[in-house]
Amino acid sequence: MQARLLAHLRDDGPLSRVQLADRMNVSRTTIAAEVNRLGELGLAHEVGPAASRGGRRSTMVDLAPGIRFVGISIGATGMSVGVTDGRLAVLATRTRECDIRQGPEAVLATALELARETLEECGVERPMGAGVGVPGPVDFHRGVSVSPPIMPGWDGYPVRDAVSRGLGCPVVLDNDVNVLAIGEQHAGVARAARDFLYVKIGTGIGCGIVVDGELYRGVDGCAGDIGHIRVQDFGPTCACGNTGCLEAFSGGAALARDATEAARAGRSPVLAELLAEKGELTAADIGIAVSRGDAQAVQLIRDSGHRVGQVLASLVSFFNPGLIVIGGRVTGLGHALLAEIRGVTYRRSLPLATGNLPIVLSELGDEGGVIGAARLISSSVYAPLGSGAS
């Protein structure tokens, strides 16, 4: 009751008592009593009469105005931290470059510093809770990172407890891709989707899976780890130690490697120029080279999108999703990448599964992770104590 009522207010509030009674299929008296109880807990309150519908006016209910959540989204090379209200509107954010390989102490210290700055900016003494996303597998129930291929030093580290101590509030920890998927569902292109995939192409590649509106994490919490699907028997060595992984062909790190190689081998004058200028190349430089008409850079994007499309085609046959959202920094490479991914995915799947399947770019950017992380902790905070919901 409590969790559902607060979730309705979070996702569609404010709502009148009549609307809440209709949606939850209980009496208005029950709603009135529950709203009073939630008022005492500092979670919801009445905000005045609803617009008249002819008869007696109903009363509008909203989440308590003082609810604040922190969302922390940590990627391999940067993080976003934000503060939201109870309906997950972002009040302030901060982003900072960081290297996940510095280990948990250094990275979490930066995250906590950004969180404290952002909370101060919003005049918040203590948030109701914080959600954290990290770029690797997570034991969701224990709140720790587990054997993350690109995160030396993070294995078994109690991320949840460390952040909880630092901010003095309850914390939920999840994989960064799950956090992005749930953010997209709350505020992005996936709002109407019940079954969809969120594919992040950043330094690495991962996938968030939403089944019937809920995150699917798999039995060990590592569902969606598509970056290590083998797309070829041989190929460049991946961060995980194997060869032939999708990530080692199409991730941001792989693109930077291939761009550097093309520059050094003299196959791309534009990339060579950028390399001489900057000392090193990133995936974003390929986008610059494309905009300057460099054929080799276009080819790099096509090859990358082709491999991603091959894997997505398999996943479409298996999972028959209603929507695929592509996110992550590499999407800065834009529509050339998307066109290649779409082409291969549509061509290689059965018509029945792709007839109504949109494949679109995420439009949320960095805020997606903040909103998703805040949403995860909100579900936990809104559930009654001891209910075990998350």
Add this chain to the structure above:
Amino acid sequence: MQARLLAHLRDDGPLSRVQLADRMNVSRTTIAAEVNRLGELGLAHEVGPAASRGGRRSTMVDLAPGIRFVGISIGATGMSVGVTDGRLAVLATRTRECDIRQGPEAVLATALELARETLEECGVERPMGAGVGVPGPVDFHRGVSVSPPIMPGWDGYPVRDAVSRGLGCPVVLDNDVNVLAIGEQHAGVARAARDFLYVKIGTGIGCGIVVDGELYRGVDGCAGDIGHIRVQDFGPTCACGNTGCLEAFSGGAALARDATEAARAGRSPVLAELLAEKGELTAADIGIAVSRGDAQAVQLIRDSGHRVGQVLASLVSFFNPGLIVIGGRVTGLGHALLAEIRGVTYRRSLPLATGNLPIVLSELGDEGGVIGAARLISSSVYAPLGSGAS
């Protein structure tokens, strides 16, 4: 309430009123009233006092003894039909060879004939409902087959309504692989699994997906269509018209084709002998050749298992299931096939996802489809009228 109570009795019954009250978290008075009501509907009844636990004795409740369901499991080359009681114990079955390509009228006429024979054997005038599985995509809500690659003439055919008319009872239609998966969950090796995959390797190849104890069908009802995942850019033409599909390499029809080729090319004296003897070869003949020590037959099984393993490894990375069950006629080829599938799947997935992942053969055989189909219709019949549950 009704649907949950009857499902408890179906899956774990008979149960005492006290046990039912505990499991459903309602009062014993509520249970007693509901059992009375279900008694009047002919769905449940009291069967005498429970064993004493010291205090006042509780009363045992069971499903009504007269409940009968029909389960019809139609594959590409054969069908199984059975009658079960309310707890889905199989009372009688019949199996018959059939060719799905004969079209829906002929195939369903055979199914209805078998069903009537089996009902008569059990002394049943009219079953409470029937479940039907067919070897292709299904529009679950409309109860029709849709664009089935190996089933000419079935596209759009109202299978559910035809069977419903023939047997005079409500009918649920689903894909054969979904039916097999749900049978395995009810009575097979997947009883304790919440998230698992059932991979059928028969004439074609398909996969049933169970998420949190429920079948996942995908937005268009074609989830699990892994037979048409492309494992190679080129290769033999598949029944679906494309090239490189898993099914065209590793399905039963593909194995029969490769065995015939090996026999004709003189690469396998044992297969050549079997071909001369029988006029044509099936996948089962490869098993015979293996048992006679034929190296080429072993190689055919290895190649087939290798491709299946490649696809499963991708699905394990994506879905992180708790169990994979391999079923279908080709499993008659036994442990050589299973060993190859296991080897490739374990080798190519991340350790986190395969550390606790059993890959096992189905032990139910033909009965799995009968039980699964009966279970599907039982969930529909046990739900109150108009509740829309299925």
